[in-house]
Amino acid sequence: MTEQKDSELGWGIRWPAPAKLNLMLRIIGRREDGYHLLQTVFQIIDLTDNLTFCKAEDGCVRLKNAIPGVREEDDLTVRAALLLKQEAGYQGGVCIDIEKNLPMGGGLGGGSSDAATVLVVLNRLWHLGISEQRLMELGLALGADVPVFIKGTSTWAEGVGEKLTTIDLPNAWFVVLKPQCHVDTGKIFSANDLTRDSKSIKIADFNSGENQNDCSTVVKERYIEVEQALDKLGEYGQARLTGTGACVFVQFGDQQSARDVYTKLASSNEVYIAQGLAISPLHKQMCELFNI
C-alpha cells in the first residue's frame, strides 16, 4: 500500500462539528451597535454534525446536499469556505457534504460549529497557515459562537463571545429536550423586557452555583413550548435553557442517572443524551491525524 501524503490526509473523511450547551448566560450590557455583552459558559458535548470535504477542481465552493430550508449561499459552511478563500487569495475549491444531526435553531450552536469545522479543517487541507487567532476573528463575523468552536475547549466567554478563557468543568452528562418550536435569537435580544443589567460575576461565582440564563424569562413568555419543556425536565433536576433556546437541559454527575431520565422521556419527546467534553472531538481528530 502506498503511504498517503500528509497533504492528502483529511480529504474524504468525516470531520465532527460538536454542539455546545450554555451552562449559564448573563447579559451585563449592550454595545453601541446593539450587540449584547454576555458572560457565558460553553460546555462542548458529544452530539455532532459531521462534515466531509472533497476537492472541487473548478475552484468553486458547493454543497453536496443543501440543508432543507437554508439556501446554499446562506449556509454557514459555504460562507466560511468563501471567507477563507478570500482571506488567503486561494484559488482551489471544495464540495462539502453535511451530515446534519443537530437540531437547528435550538441553541446548540450547530451552524456555528459547522462553520468552525470548515475554517479549522480547510485551513489545514488548503495549506493556508492562517493563525488560530485570525480564524477566530473570521469566525466571529459569521456568528457569535464560532470562535469557541475554533478554540475547542470548555470556555468562559465574555464580550459578545470573543473574550475566551478555558475552564475546567466537572464530568457531566446531560439530557437535552428539544421543544417543537424555533426560537429567533434576534427577536429575544431585541425584546424590551430582556434583562440587560445583570451584575458581572467571576468564574468562582459560577463554580459556586450562579448559573442563571437571563434569556429564560423572555423566551418562556414568548414560547409556551419552552416553558412546558422546562417544567417537564424540572421534575428530574434543575432545568435550564441553552443560549436563547429552544433546547432545555438538565445536568447529571453520572451517566446512569442521565440514561434513566432519557429513557423515561424518549418515547414521546425529541430528546438527546450527551456527555460533556473538555476537548472538542474536532481538535482530537486534528491531533490524531496531523500530530498537532
Ligand SMILES: C[C@](O)(CO)[C@H](O)COP(=O)(O)OP(=O)(O)OC[C@H]1O[C@@H](n2ccc(N)nc2=O)[C@H](O)[C@@H]1O
Ligand atoms: C446566545 C448565544 O447562543 C450564546 O452562545 C449566542 O450569543 C448567539 O449566537 P448566534 O446564534 O450565532 O447569534 P448571531 O447570529 O451572532 O446573532 C443573532 C442576532 O442576535 C443578536 N445578538 C446576538 C449575540 C449577542 N451577543 N448580542 C445580540 O444582540 C443580534 O441581533 C444578532 O443579529
Ligand SMILES: Nc1ncnc2c1ncn2[C@@H]1O[C@H](COP(=O)(O)OP(=O)(O)OP(=O)(O)O)[C@@H](O)[C@H]1O
Ligand atoms: N450549516 C448550517 N447549519 C445550521 N444552520 C445553518 C447552517 N447554515 C446556516 N444556518 C442558519 O442558521 C440558523 C441557526 O442555526 P443554528 O443551528 O446554529 O442555531 P442555534 O443552535 O440556535 O445556534 P446558537 O446557539 O448559536 O444560537 C438556522 O436556522 C439556519 O437558518
